[in-house]
Amino acid sequence: MRRVGLVLVLTFLVVAPSVAAEGGLTPATSGLSLAIKCWGTGSPWLCRFTAIKTNPSIIFYRFDANNDGVYDFPSQAGCPTMGCWTTINLFLMSRILDGLLESCVQGWDGASVQDGKPLAATACSRIILGGTLTIIHWLAILRLPDGYDTSRVVRGSVTLEDLPVREVPGWPPPTKAYEVDLAALRARLGSGPHVVNMRGLWETTRFTTAGNLWL
Numbered sequence: 001m002r003r004v005g006l007v008l009v010l011t012f013l014v015v016a017p018s019v020a021a022e023g024g025l026t027p028a029t030s031g032l033s034l035a036i037k038c039w040g041t042g043s044p045w046l047c048r049f050t051a052i053k054t055n056p057s058i059i060f061y062r063f064d065a066n067n068d069g070v071y072d073f074p075s076q077a078g079c080p081t082m083g084c085w086t087t088i089n090l091f092l093m094s095r096i097l098d099g100l101l102e103s104c105v106q107g108w109d110g111a112s113v114q115d116g117k118p119l120a121a122t123a124c125s126r127i128i129l130g131g132t133l134t135i136i137h138w139l140a141i142l143r144l145p146d147g148y149d150t151s152r153v154v155r156g157s158v159t160l161e162d163l164p165v166r167e168v169p170g171w172p173p174p175t176k177a178y179e180v181d182l183a184a185l186r187a188r189l190g191s192g193p194h195v196v197n198m199r200g201l202w203e204t205t206r207f208t209t210a211g212n213l214w215l
Contacts (some may be wrong), residue, residue, distance in 0.1 A: 029112075031058065032055065032121040034105045034123045035050045036048070036101070036206070037050075038197075041195045043096055044096045045094065047101070048091075049093070050089060050090040051090065051107060061087070061108075062076075062086065063105050065095075065101075065103050071106075073086070082118055098130025098131070103126075108120035126206075127207065128206070128207035130209060133198050135180065135211050142198060186215045193213070194212070196210070197210050
């Protein structure tokens with residue numbers, strides 16, 4: 001169903017006009033942010049990219065999911081010089097690799113041009129994917145991917161299935177341990193086996209990891 005939905009989204013693509021701004025219009029070069037949220041068992045992850053605007057001038061979007069300079073949604077194949085844009089402010093994409101994912105989005109008013117290119121706002125965001133999550137009874141043990149020291153996880157930022165957990169003090173590195181509220185998880189997920197996602201902040205970068213839990 002997700003693939004079908006994505007195909008339907010593509011029917012709303014807009015080819016932006018190559019027209020310079022007139023009438024004193026203020027170009028939309030700010031007022032944009034990007035939120036990334038991922039789910040799954042890891043490799044692949046399903047990630048949702050959402051452009052959030054505070055500037056009402058922004059109408060059109062294009063997403064570079066890997067921050068490699070190539071816009072993934074909408075596809076730029078066969079587009080004119082101004083590129084292809086969409087009015088849809090989010091899209092879904094599978095991510096195969098663990099580690100750091102850096103992504104960007106541009107937001108444009110559809111009119112402002114500089115040096116023959118869209119004069120647009122750009123926002124980027126990052127998320128760390130993977131590592132290990134081992135859950136034993138009420139204890140969840142987190143280890144992030146290599147290169148990401150768990151001692152730099154922000155205290156109070158960690159959740160399991162968006163429910164708060166309590167850090168166990170004095171747990172030896174390179175892992176961290178958290179107390180899990182099994183009753184709250186069972187009320188949310190139901191009984192039986194589940195794949196669960198732990199999320200939090202590593203310094204200022206969000207992370208997501210996955211583990212198995214039987215309730």
